[in-house]
Amino acid sequence: MSKFDDLLLEQCPHGVPFKPLGDVGEFIRGNGLQKSDLTDAGHPAIHYGQIHTFYGTWADRTKSFTDPLKAVRLRRAKTGDLVIATTSEDDDAVAKATAWLGDEEAAVSGDAYIYRHRLDPRYVAYFFQTEQFHSQKRRGITGTKVRRISGDALAKVRIPVPPLSVQHEIVKMLDAFAELEAELEAELEARRRQYSHYRDTLLTFSDAGVPRIPLGELATIVRGASPRPIQAFLTSAENGLPWIKIGDVPAGDxxxxxxxxxxxxxxxxxxxxxxxxxFVMSNSMSFGRPYISKIEGCIHDGWLSISDFADSFVPDFLYHLLRSKSVQSELARRASNGTVQNLNADIVKAVAVPVPPLAEQERIVEILDKFEALVNSLTDGLPAELQARRQQYEYYRDKLLTFEEVEA
Known part of the structure; x- marks a missing residue:
């Protein structure tokens, strides 16, 4: 970073001015664009919900479009504007922003602001990701279940405003970090597809010598139960028994x-x-996802338990088998009669599964465990590398956007 340090010393020898966002730009509220107005072709359009789920730091193409005749009546982001989602159930996601860099103007929905300014657009978008920004915006968040922030509150947030040459250099360095992260994400996704392919191939037994038997004949499968009202039975005493919920399991674990x-x-x-x-298996949320319990505990009626299978399955083999495409597809097919997919014990009992010899199960487990560690482990493999890269990016982003304020 010596080149950047030299540039900073040359351009900002006494520090950098901090200015309210309202002093270097204006906030324009989006209007009138509903989800029902979105189409696959037409005039570029950005719905505020897509900022949370689809857009990153910047975009030059929209996910959706709208009728050009309708777009004429809507407020539109110009090239270089920020588009900011102003509502969320999560404070951290309030005011998530993306810089619009497309050639055409993009219509913007309500519950979003257009920020038109005089700064490098990607510099501002990166600033909106920093703790420096978040710590200031939290003061302006209102609402109970749905949290929101106004343009007036955002206008009070102070942003460091170095010369444009410094802004451009910061963007250049952070874009390089983001590109490296995107390459890792793409590689990880490719490896996950490869893992799923090998898992499903290894767990597809065409040999007539491998029997297929309903799971209910090989294991005990029962539904969990909930004492009600649950609050009356919760305790912090040492002799309490663990109460297992979906949220207790880290994503992908x-x-x-x-x-x-x-x-x-x-x-x-x-x-x-x-x-x-x-084993416990979710019967509604995270539908059909199996987990192995390493503790003694109690499960509510959102879980099924699977036990007493040691004569037929190596535990890790059963885990991979239950996650395979063939079993998951069969569970979904059998549970799809209602408006909401829900599993019950009888559905899981009825699914016929292959039962190869235990030695063959051990061989398959050895192969699949190596693949799974590569694509899912947060201590080894690509996920660990990606997590480290993200931490490094966040560190340098916040460091690059932290300046000594020039004395008035």
């Missing part, structure tokens, strides 16, 4: 190792107990 809450012994008697080595 395989094992349940701890819980945030515990139930009393009376509550445990009204619930369903699982023991180390038992």
């Amino acid at each position: 395989k094992f349940i190792t701890k819980t945030a809450q515990y139930v009393t012994s009376e509550g445990a008697q009204k619930s369903r107990r699982v023991r180390p080595g038992d």
Whole structure:
């Protein structure tokens, strides 16, 4: 960063002025664009919800479009404007922004602001990602369940305003970090597809010598149970039993190792107990996702438990088998009769699964565990590298956008 340090010393020897966003630009509220107005062709359009789910730091093409005749009546972002989502249920996501760099103007929905300014657009978009910005914007967030921020509140947020040459250099360095991260994400996604392919290939047994047997004949499968009202049975006492919930399992993890809450012994008697080595499977949220419990605990009626399978399955083989495309597709097919997909014990019991010899199961597990560590582990493989790269990016982003303020 010596080149950048030299530039900073040359351009800003006494510090950098900090100015309210309202002094270097204006906030224009979007209007009138509904989800029902979005089309696959027409005039470029950005709905505020897409800023949360689709757009990154900047964009030069829109995901959606709208009728050109309607777009004429809407407020539109020009090249270089920021488009800011002003509502969310999560404070961190309030005021998520993307810089619009497309050649055409883009119509913008309500619950979003257009920020028209005199700065480098990507510099401003990167600033909106910093803790420096978040710590200021939190003061202006209002609302209860739906959290929102106004243009007036955003206008009060102070941004460091170095010369444009410095802004451009910061953007250049942060874009390089973002490109490296995108390359890792693309490689990780490719490896995950490769892993899924090999898993499904290894778990497809065309040999007539491998029997297919309903899972209910090979294991005990029962639904969890909830003592009600649950709040009356929660405890912080040392003799409480872990109360297992979906949120206790880290995203993409395989094992349940701890819980945030515990139930009393009376509550445990009204619930369903699982023991180390038992499987639990979600029957609604994260539909059909299996986990292996490493602890003794209780499960509510949003879970199924699978146990007593040791004579037929190596545990890790059963885990890979339950996650395979063939089993997941069969679960979804059997559970799709209602308006909302829900599993029950009878559905899972009825799914016929291959039962190869235990030695063959061990061989398959050895192969798949290596693949899974590569694509899912946060301590090894690509996910760990990607996490480290993101931390490095966030560190340098905040460092590059932190300046000594020039004395008035």
